[in-house]
Amino acid sequence: MGSRAVDDSSGEVASDDDTSSLHSFSTISSNDTKAVGKRKRKGSSKPPPKIGYVLKSSVTEDHGKSLFGVRFNDHLKDDSPKIFATAGSNRVTVYECCPSGAIKVICIFADPSPGPHAEEFFTCAWSFDKETGRPILAAAGEKGVIRVFSLATRKCIKNYIGHGTAINELQFHPLLTDVLMSVSKDYSIRLWNMRSDKLIAVLGGVDGHRSEAISADFSRDGRWIVSGGMDHSLKIWDIGSELMKGALWDSAKLNNKHYKTVQVNFPVFSTRDIHRNYVDCVRWIGDFVASKACENEIVLWKPGKINSSEIKGSQISKLHVLTVADCELWYIRFGLNVNNKVLALGNQFGKTYVWDLDIDNLMEAKHVLLSHPKCNTAVRQTAISRDGSVIICVCDDQTIWRWDKIKDEDDSVNDDSPDLLR
Template identity: 25%
Template sequence: MASPSPLKRERDESTNGAALSSDDDFTTASSSPTSKKAKSPSADPSSAPLTSAAGQTEQLEAIFRNLRLRRIVKENHTSEINQLAFCLNTRHNHTPFGLDQVKTFEKRGAVKRDPEDNSNILGTTGGPQANIYDNEHCGDHLDIMSHFLLDPVVEDGAEEVPEMLTCCWIHQPQDAILATAGTDKLIHILSLARSKELVRLGGHTHTITDIQAHPTRDECLLSASKDGTVRMWNILTGKCLMIFEIKASVTCFNPNSDGQTFLTGGYNGEIREWTMPTLESDPEEPIVVLANDSRVLQSGLHTARIDCIRFAKGKVLSKSVNGKVEYWDPSTLEKIRTFSIKNTASNQCRFDVSMDELFFCVGTSNGSVYVYNIDSGKTVTELKYRRSTKAIRTCIFSRDSRTIVCAGEDSFIWRYDYVTDETLNEWANWKAEP
């Protein structure tokens, strides 16, 4: 019997993809007997005029309650899918998002888009693989675009299959770059346009648990490792620019500081704020920043390992593996609200914040996904399907907020899409015809 993955062992101690159709062609998210069936609007709420912020929030909630499971994909590595990422670039791509995004189509059926808009591209990482899908131009399908199989790691004469734990997208002209990392201690820089690995960044001496793209420097990314360091890299030169001496499980840039500050979440629940040293050019040797040069923002808010941090409207959402999401102000350090994830045991899951920063979605240990209203603190909906029974490790919103994609332990990708009642009636009538 194969031994559990390093990531699974840690969880136990601490407390080319093939598409499959679902058994039911189109399944309501509320088909589970444990979830309540949401009342769908009589008309498409996304087409109603936007009269106010409250009206926009109400329309989005109606959309989330009307999400249906439309696609299931099984990746062939049989390992956990540890992270999903849409290629959403707000710095270079100014396409509207949420309810403001209205898609127009060419005669052949392709979506008209800004040349810099790659938001249809979905990256996944798990096992020894990174896969890239087109989520938009293939009807109901997730069509595989690129498949990267990473080489085994050889140490002390033994060969070990690496497990990729994290990924992020990096903008480069005429290309979409996916960076991925994990147990092999390397950061792999993968080009979608060239369909090949461009470079490997080496320097970490232990598993890399998180990587984040710099919000204003397209050539830079941040990585957190179990070796007790967080590092800033230049992917074009392959050089490590800075070393921050902290053992962090996750990182997150502050979008309001243009990347000059970032947060780290620790294994003991501690959250620190770091300031980047000012650089006029890349240093010959990495600049070392000591832990004493950082500021502890939260030390008692969480009591377990931090597994995800995100910003929303200038405030911070931080999650620990014991199912607590805290919403707090980084300026005053005041706690605003606590979200206790329902129906879940201890579970690592990267949550996501919608691009309008009004909602977040998070997975559970029993295979469901919850959508929460950040301002009100209320649960908007639960997405659940009877075949989804394993832990969800990652979930994300699409740019237009009409799709939520999630994945986890069983190497399945689950895609829930917004479907109007009128469309469902059309499908039902079509199926009923002899």
């Protein structure tokens, strides 16, 4: 693959046309200029976030199109290499985060269709084969076809066709790892069983999304799905109902040739009171939801009353707003690590906001701003490793940026930090 990579061991890029020295730094809030890690700013009444990140490497893919998706494989053991995949153009590329700070290509899956018939991938998601434990990777995009790849065989092992048009997001169930969710431009959300190859259910219809469904997420216990779309609405679907429990069980039976796909027309919760624009990213954070539209903010909210566990109707309890700048393009998605302790969102000019959520009061969450002069196009999605130590950003100019967490106070970025790009 014709990519150019930078790693922190050499501090140089394999390119002759980049001759100027560019300093890599991260900043805290819009009023500060440098990343200070855990150090307090003089004259500040409130301490800065306790996290800081430093740029380690950058890679440019050679397909000439935007990178829209990136995901870490969170199913690997803690002592395993950190593996992530990107989705863009007709490719899904798998990378390893090397201990040196570099990014190494492991394999590339490409749609062989020629010219205008080629796929453009928007999203990917990881799971694993229950029998062998080997990782599998699902990807989808413009064609509306879900492709499932095996890293062991380096082949596409399954295809699922059902959506009438593009698929915007894929998510695997957190407990039932054979269950895959797809979110589509055709207004619907679909659940698939990859063990039996059956379409479990279609969420949408009478009271579903009235325009393109863009994003959805499973709650950690797997009971709820929250979804957002171009109709500015957020909806919550109950897949822990008796109907859906039966569907999940029956669809998993390999010898059930007469299984009939369940149609779910009514979510248990629906609101348009949070956003006034396309809702392009939604994630559960415990009992709360984080949602983003093209409005320069992420809203943290809870369905129903703040002290109630009941989810129904349309009432919301808004908890907090995380504000950003220059994030008005649609289809820019934030990332959370698996335990919801770190959240990262890029903007349309290449800057990435990072919040430490491992605090007692989410209202006090503050951000660190990561930036580099050569990262100056839209950051379409961020991904964060399980332990929060690595953040990957993918951009419109086909670049991938690796930021590593600063381990010690002495490692904080300052004016004397080494040049990483030349």
